[in-house]
Amino acid sequence: MKVENSFSKILYIDLSKMKFSVEERYDLFSKYLGGTGVATQLLKENCKEGADPLSEDNALILAVSPFAGVFPLASKTVAMFKSPLTGDLGESHAGGRSAVAIRSTGYGAIVITGKSSSPVYISIHNGKVRFRNAYTLWGMRSCFQAGAIIRERESGSGIRAIMRIGKSGENGVAYSAVTTETYRHFGRLGMGAVMGSKNLKALVVSGKNSIPLADKKLYREVYNEIYDAAVKSDVMKKYHDIGTSGNVLSLQKIGALPTRNLQEGKFENAKEIDGVHIAEHYLGRRVACAHCPVGCIHIANIREPHPNEPYFYKTAQVSYDYELLFALGSMLGIGDEKGMLKLIDEVEAYCLDAMSTGVVLAWATEMFEKGLINKDHLNGIELKWGDAETYEKAVEYIVEQPNDFYKALAKGVAHASKIYGGEDFALAFGKNEMPGYHTGPGCHIGYAIGTRHSHLCNAGYSLDQKMIVDGTKETPQSIVDSLMKEEKWRQILSSLNLCFFARGIYTMDVIKRGLKSVGFDLTEEEINSIGEQVYAEKYSFKFREGFSFADQKWPKRIFETKSPSIEFDSKFMDEALAYAEKKIRELL
Amino acid sequence: MRLKVIDSQRCVGCQSCMFACSRRFGQAGLANTCMNVVSAGGMSKGFKVIVCRACKEPPCAKACPVDALLVNPKGGVKLKSELCVGCKNCIDACILGAIQWNEETAKPLACIQCGFCIKYCPHHVLELVEH
Numbered sequence: 001m002k003v004e005n006s007f008s009k010i011l012y013i014d015l016s017k018m019k020f021s022v023e024e025r026y027d028l029f030s031k032y033l034g035g036t037g038v039a040t041q042l043l044k045e046n047c048k049e050g051a052d053p054l055s056e057d058n059a060l061i062l063a064v065s066p067f068a069g070v071f072p073l074a075s076k077t078v079a080m081f082k083s084p085l086t087g088d089l090g091e092s093h094a095g096g097r098s099a100v101a102i103r104s105t106g107y108g109a110i111v112i113t114g115k116s117s118s119p120v121y122i123s124i125h126n127g128k129v130r131f132r133n134a135y136t137l138w139g140m141r142s143c144f145q146a147g148a149i150i151r152e153r154e155s156g157s158g159i160r161a162i163m164r165i166g167k168s169g170e171n172g173v174a175y176s177a178v179t180t181e182t183y184r185h186f187g188r189l190g191m192g193a194v195m196g197s198k199n200l201k202a203l204v205v206s207g208k209n210s211i212p213l214a215d216k217k218l219y220r221e222v223y224n225e226i227y228d229a230a231v232k233s234d235v236m237k238k239y240h241d242i243g244t245s246g247n248v249l250s251l252q253k254i255g256a257l258p259t260r261n262l263q264e265g266k267f268e269n270a271k272e273i274d275g276v277h278i279a280e281h282y283l284g285r286r287v288a289c290a291h292c293p294v295g296c297i298h299i300a301n302i303r304e305p306h307p308n309e310p311y312f313y314k315t316a317q318v319s320y321d322y323e324l325l326f327a328l329g330s331m332l333g334i335g336d337e338k339g340m341l342k343l344i345d346e347v348e349a350y351c352l353d354a355m356s357t358g359v360v361l362a363w364a365t366e367m368f369e370k371g372l373i374n375k376d377h378l379n380g381i382e383l384k385w386g387d388a389e390t391y392e393k394a395v396e397y398i399v400e401q402p403n404d405f406y407k408a409l410a411k412g413v414a415h416a417s418k419i420y421g422g423e424d425f426a427l428a429f430g431k432n433e434m435p436g437y438h439t440g441p442g443c444h445i446g447y448a449i450g451t452r453h454s455h456l457c458n459a460g461y462s463l464d465q466k467m468i469v470d471g472t473k474e475t476p477q478s479i480v481d482s483l484m485k486e487e488k489w490r491q492i493l494s495s496l497n498l499c500f501f502a503r504g505i506y507t508m509d510v511i512k513r514g515l516k517s518v519g520f521d522l523t524e525e526e527i528n529s530i531g532e533q534v535y536a537e538k539y540s541f542k543f544r545e546g547f548s549f550a551d552q553k554w555p556k557r558i559f560e561t562k563s564p565s566i567e568f569d570s571k572f573m574d575e576a577l578a579y580a581e582k583k584i585r586e587l588l
Numbered sequence: 589m590r591l592k593v594i595d596s597q598r599c600v601g602c603q604s605c606m607f608a609c610s611r612r613f614g615q616a617g618l619a620n621t622c623m624n625v626v627s628a629g630g631m632s633k634g635f636k637v638i639v640c641r642a643c644k645e646p647p648c649a650k651a652c653p654v655d656a657l658l659v660n661p662k663g664g665v666k667l668k669s670e671l672c673v674g675c676k677n678c679i680d681a682c683i684l685g686a687i688q689w690n691e692e693t694a695k696p697l698a699c700i701q702c703g704f705c706i707k708y709c710p711h712h713v714l715e716l717v718e719h
Contacts, residue, residue, distance in 0.1 A: 182631045216614050
């Protein structure tokens, strides 16, 4: 087999017709590498202009690349769709075994369009596609159970990915996620709801195709360099020891830990919910994505006694990262780590995005506290900072949507605050709920102009940190310039399915030689130019679907609660937006 | 020497060993891997690391109707590919599931106890020991 044939076949699945076809699209891979680059084009081609995100006109793309199954840490499948949360570009990355499985089953990308008339799941083993009835899985409370049932029925143990939605996706929650391999997620922008709207419960993929190489000697050389950097150097240490969850105390120290809906930047119980404390008392296991020796997935064991029977316990295994500890911890004022872990488990069972759920609930709590909504809105419960048990109930109501208020919450905090007020403290950027960093203007501008809303790391946080440490003063323009430069580079990383944790390993030189070993002889200029084109293409999709810089509003709260970096106001931020728009339009 | 799983509880499921095994054939991916790392009933339960134990009287070789699996007197087998008819009897015979299958060649894959995988295990799950 030719090297390019091993990654350039695209599987098209039409759920309305229950048909599939395969097409060779080397044209896309030769121009955009794979992952984000190829997915953007496939989304443009297959999502109808102006499509309702929860209709058959939306398309769901999963794309891998010439690096998947080839190099370590090239583990992140890129998903693209029109987002039901923001109404424009939805991009989400997830690891687990998905990227290796899709590549090894023989495809470079999978395009899913249409809508099934009844619940189905799709299985793809060694390239062969089957539609399976998923009627009996629909409405199941926990997506862990649905995964376990599919696991029993399908082949490919050890090499398969089981990407499934939970009840939140079935019920159209605009920030419902897709879970793969129990602990990894296509999170944030509502991919779960997109699958749910297509009556697609899950996608199972496995395969063991051989993957040819263009230059074996160079391949071995580059492979060992990457592998050694991942396991022997300190580059990855912060991700595998305590993991990102150690950020709780780092951010607490500088006063950038969003607490109680960002009314404060410090949390009195930060120590209890920090990664060190959780690792010492609850960490039960660490696991890894396929082909990643780092193993950054941290799993806590929580043991709970049965309420009525003595000596009868159940133990749950809950994965945690910084973002969950912020969103379902400090943001909700929950300092009791066990309660927080139980809440995380609940959110995971429903397959909701943890960040959006936490931010939505934080806003609702403040609304209730201020008397802007009452118990009737909340379906009889009283939200209170720190009350993890009541938050568990609220999570259930977001999924079940028993009244108009919860229906609004299920569409995101930007939507809900438009109806019920409280927009000044509705912490969303471009309709997407904030991640856990209040470090300064850099991170907030990054949330607003980033093209990967699913991802939090947009380099804004490190720009803020630099200002804190060095005392330098960035301008709105210099912040935008830095963010755009980094963002263009990160299009290359995600077009090659690289985990952003590995960005310190995958330098331009490593990528260039790696590409050569799989048949892409590109110069640095050519690689950079692909990054810029992909960046521009993503914005062109956003504009096509109605994104407008004029609609971007800053929640006042980010100016009211002091951040550790430089002072900034709405004028500073608006200037940044205007400059970003000008620079982006120049690229189109 | 034979491959031994020291402690499967230390395995994080990264499958670097499987990729290393397959890489010996000058390809990427997992097509030629002679081992398997599978979850022990979902990721939450950890992993099973399935490798050939280099039996002295290997059931896989006994089950082969054409004697394509040559038995090493010290233990373990070596596949004589040109003899193999692809009947999969060896796969059924090994209750560990240690014989893998190459879909493309339609032939089994048996570990030769070379230990290359060990170099790529970041958590010291595997080692080579005397028979």
